[in-house]
Amino acid sequence: MLKIENLQAGIEGKQILKGINLDIKPGEVHAIMGPNGSGKSTLASVLAGRENYEVTGGSVTFDGKDLLELAPEERAGEGLFLAFQYPVEIPGLSTTNFIKTAVNEVRKYRGQEALDAVGFLKYMKEKMAMMNMDQSLLSRPLNEGFSGGEKKRNEIFQMAMLEPKLSILDETDSGLDIDAIRIVSNGVNKLRGKNNSVLVITHYQRLLDYIVPDFVHVLYKGRIVKSGTKELALELEERGYDFIKNEVNVGEEA
Amino acid sequence: MKTEIYQPEREEKREDLDILEQTVLNEYKYGFVTDIEADEAPKGLSEDIVRFISSKKNEPEWMLEWRLKAYRQWLKMTEPNWANVKYPAINYQDIIYYSAPKQKINPKSLDEIDPELRRTFEKLGISLDEQKRLSGVAVDAVIDSVSIATTFKDQLAELGIIFCSMSEAIQEHPELIRQYLGSVVPATDNYFSALNSAVFSDGSFCFIPKGVRCPMELSTYFRINAENTGQFERTLIVAEDNSYVSYLEGCTAPMRDENQLHAAVVEIVALDHAEVKYSTVQNWYPGDKEGKGGIYNFVTKRGICKGVHSKISWTQVETGSAVTWKYPSVILKGDHSIGEFYSVAVTNNLQQADTGTKMMHIGKNTRSRIVSKGISAGRSQNSYRGLVQVGKNAEKARNFSQCDSLLLGDKCGAHTFPYIEVKNNSAVVEHEATTSKIGEDQIFYCNQRGIDTETAVALIINGFAKEVMNQLPMEFAVEAQKLLAISLEGSVG
Ligand SMILES: Nc1ncnc2c1ncn2[C@@H]1O[C@H](COP(=O)(O)OP(=O)(O)OP(=O)(O)O)[C@@H](O)[C@H]1O
Ligand SMILES: [Mg+2]
Numbered sequence: 224m225l226k227i228e229n230l231q232a233g234i235e236g237k238q239i240l241k242g243i244n245l246d247i248k249p250g251e252v253h254a255i256m257g258p259n260g261s262g263k264s265t266l267a268s269v270l271a272g273r274e275n276y277e278v279t280g281g282s283v284t285f286d287g288k289d290l291l292e293l294a295p296e297e298r299a300g301e302g303l304f305l306a307f308q309y310p311v312e313i314p315g316l317s318t319t320n321f322i323k324t325a326v327n328e329v330r331k332y333r334g335q336e337a338l339d340a341v342g343f344l345k346y347m348k349e350k351m352a353m354m355n356m357d358q359s360l361l362s363r364p365l366n367e368g369f370s371g372g373e374k375k376r377n378e379i380f381q382m383a384m385l386e387p388k389l390s391i392l393d394e395t396d397s398g399l400d401i402d403a404i405r406i407v408s409n410g411v412n413k414l415r416g417k418n419n420s421v422l423v424i425t426h427y428q429r430l431l432d433y434i435v436p437d438f439v440h441v442l443y444k445g446r447i448v449k450s451g452t453k454e455l456a457l458e459l460e461e462r463g464y465d466f467i468k469n470e471v472n473v474g475e476e477a
Numbered sequence: 478m479k480t481e482i483y484q485p486e487r488e489e490k491r492e493d494l495d496i497l498e499q500t501v502l503n504e505y506k507y508g509f510v511t512d513i514e515a516d517e518a519p520k521g522l523s524e525d526i527v528r529f530i531s532s533k534k535n536e537p538e539w540m541l542e543w544r545l546k547a548y549r550q551w552l553k554m555t556e557p558n559w560a561n562v563k564y565p566a567i568n569y570q571d572i573i574y575y576s577a578p579k580q581k582i583n584p585k586s587l588d589e590i591d592p593e594l595r596r597t598f599e600k601l602g603i604s605l606d607e608q609k610r611l612s613g614v615a616v617d618a619v620i621d622s623v624s625i626a627t628t629f630k631d632q633l634a635e636l637g638i639i640f641c642s643m644s645e646a647i648q649e650h651p652e653l654i655r656q657y658l659g660s661v662v663p664a665t666d667n668y669f670s671a672l673n674s675a676v677f678s679d680g681s682f683c684f685i686p687k688g689v690r691c692p693m694e695l696s697t698y699f700r701i702n703a704e705n706t707g708q709f710e711r712t713l714i715v716a717e718d719n720s721y722v723s724y725l726e727g728c729t730a731p732m733r734d735e736n737q738l739h740a741a742v743v744e745i746v747a748l749d750h751a752e753v754k755y756s757t758v759q760n761w762y763p764g765d766k767e768g769k770g771g772i773y774n775f776v777t778k779r780g781i782c783k784g785v786h787s788k789i790s791w792t793q794v795e796t797g798s799a800v801t802w803k804y805p806s807v808i809l810k811g812d813h814s815i816g817e818f819y820s821v822a823v824t825n826n827l828q829q830a831d832t833g834t835k836m837m838h839i840g841k842n843t844r845s846r847i848v849s850k851g852i853s854a855g856r857s858q859n860s861y862r863g864l865v866q867v868g869k870n871a872e873k874a875r876n877f878s879q880c881d882s883l884l885l886g887d888k889c890g891a892h893t894f895p896y897i898e899v900k901n902n903s904a905v906v907e908h909e910a911t912t913s914k915i916g917e918d919q920i921f922y923c924n925q926r927g928i929d930t931e932t933a934v935a936l937i938i939n940g941f942a943k944e945v946m947n948q949l950p951m952e953f954a955v956e957a958q959k960l961l962a963i964s965l966e967g968s969v970g
């Protein structure tokens with residue numbers, strides 16, 4: 224599904240990703256953990272095609288296509304979804320209208336017919352039930368005045384609406400209360416399938432109790448320095464990042 | 478000072494409009510020219526030209542005198558230069574002041590309209606065929622200096638509503654015209670109103686009698702067609718006690734390299750408990766990317782809330798014109814009267830707009846609300862200029878002003894000039910202003926959801942302008958949203 228090879232990227236001349244390798248197969252869930260500033264969001268941004276990040280080396284293929292060649296909206300059309308760590312507000316633009324535009328643009332890209340108002344509403348109602356989503360949020364302007372948790376809920380709802388092949392969740396759990404974590408995780412799990420993959424970026428092992436990953440990777444200073452299974456997350460929870468930092472720093476000195 | 482914000486009640490909550498599905502237009506699509514023979518005055522302005530126009534229209538002596546008086550005043554006046562706009566000096570002797578398509582004068586029925594003119598309006602999306610029109614909108618179609626047709630006149634007449642061209646009103650309803658014409662905007666009010674009063678050609682007259690709620694939207698569509706001509710329309714709306722009318726105005730012009738002058742005057746009179754809603758979608762040709770050509774739009778619009786509890790509401794979506802100079806205003810004379818001004822002004826490329834409003838509180842408990850949304854792109858300049866005046870007897874007057882500017886790119890300018898004059902201590906006047914830029918992160922967020930940049934910009938600006946767009950009658954709102962998107966095409970990305 225997603226194959227990242229020796230990916231190097233940076234911003235404003237500053238190198239942040241220093242050779243990332245990652246292979247996500249259909250149906251797999253991968254988790255990325257790592258200390259603040261290690262480059263997790265940068266990786267997500269580069270994959271989604273944010274303009275101001277510069278790719279200086281390596282390659283990314285998504286479903287056989289050269290991902291880095293595609294415009295951000297084409298990547299979305301191909302089925303890549305990013306739930307943002309900090310979703311933006313667009314004053315005055317109703318969330319429903321925004322999502323409807325997104326759904327129909329993506330459908331257009333996929334060669335499907337646009338949904339009319341009635342069809343869209345029906346589709347949205349289904350997803351609302353599935354995701355436990357409240358109508359009142361959807362009629363408000365996009366993310367304007369939403370609480371932190373509401374913004375994250377809205378991200379996952381959009382994910383459900385767009386039915387992506389690969390979802391990248393950038394710290395979707397931070398800011399969520401315990402019940403919301405459960406609801407959001409349930410939603411993600413419902414969307415999991417043998418053809419849908421998920422890349423979860425998180426600081427907390429707690430989320431991984433709900434969204435159980437097949438692999439856990441630790442990103443540190445722009446590199447994946449350790450990979451393992453779910454147990455690695457538990458070990459990190461217990462011991463913190465220090466033991467990994469030490470390993471890496473020792474390695475660097477050698 | 479106690480903070481009280483006047484919030485007008487929403488009539489209905491409406492569903493989101495779907496604009497983007499159809500929007501794929503690249504250029505000013507109304508730029509065509511209709512090839513029709515015209516009856517024109519020679520170029521230039523003089524007393525003889527004023528007489529020429531008046532006699533073309535078979536006007537009574539008092540009307541000619543009124544025009545001549547205005548003309549003589551105009552000669553003594555100088556063009557205003559305080560607005561934040563720049564344009565080369567206008568040669569008033571190089572303009573044609575009267576141009577009328579040669580067609581059967583005063584067609585008796587709508588069937589007799591010249592087919593070429595009928596097609597012109599069809600192309601503009603205005604059907605003069607009453608059967609074909611969606612019910613609910615009556616149209617007065619004005620091309621250059623004359624009105625060529627007014628629809629639904631008979632149905633409206635049954636309710637006592639007069640809706641006709643100004644020329645016809647001068648003939649048929651001289652007592653009303655003499656009573657009200659120039660009563661809100663005197664000929665001498667300013668340079669352009671004096672010019673208009675001298676040479677105005679056509680426009681619409683609406684009269685809503687006591688107690689009548691006009692059952693359909695009334696609208697005038699103004700079209701400039703002929704070359705080198707100016708358009709000087711004149712509109713007068715009178716709403717008697719307890720009446721209501723919603724009036725719409727639309728306008729377009731061909732693409733030409735020369736600048737053309739449009740100097741209109743609109744007057745509104747609202748008596749006790751009357752309400753008038755006046756909406757404009759201004760889409761005159763803005764000139765090309767290098768600033769060549771386009772309409773100079775110098776317009777005086779003013780309403781008077783003469784009666785108690787009356788209300789006048791201006792809504793404007795200004796996307797066209799090379800230079801705009803326009804301040805729809807309300808004189809709040811009647812106690813408890815309400816004035817509103819909702820504006821979206823978009824400037825792109827080298828367009829310049831200096832627009833805003835004046836709210837003059839005279840009566841007690843008068844309220845006004847100003848919502849101005851300026852969107853600037855390209856190398857354009859967009860200024861809001863507003864005056865809130867509270868007279869010494871305007872006990873408990875209240876005003877709330879909100880002026881927001883949105884910038885696309887960094888070569889354009891947004892300016893706000895609020896003037897406040899308060900002579901009564903019980904007044905509450907509030908002004909809020911914001912300036913923002915369309916953020917790269919907002920666009921990326923949309924991109925990530927599959928929405929391309931052009932569409933993203935359209936969504937963002939429609940969100941920004943929403944409060945104003947919501948004021949427009951439904952029929953206009955969809956058009957206006959598309960127009961916003963089109964006017965800004967190519968300005969980002
Ligand atoms: N626009 C920018 N200009 C300069 N440096 C940047 C920019 N964006 C990110 N960085 C830097 O890149 C590094 C990686 O940032 P990134 O946001 O990817 O970290 P992260 O792993 O997501 O951290 P967190 O866990 O705090 O979310 C940080 O040092 C950050 O300061
Ligand atoms: Mg991050």
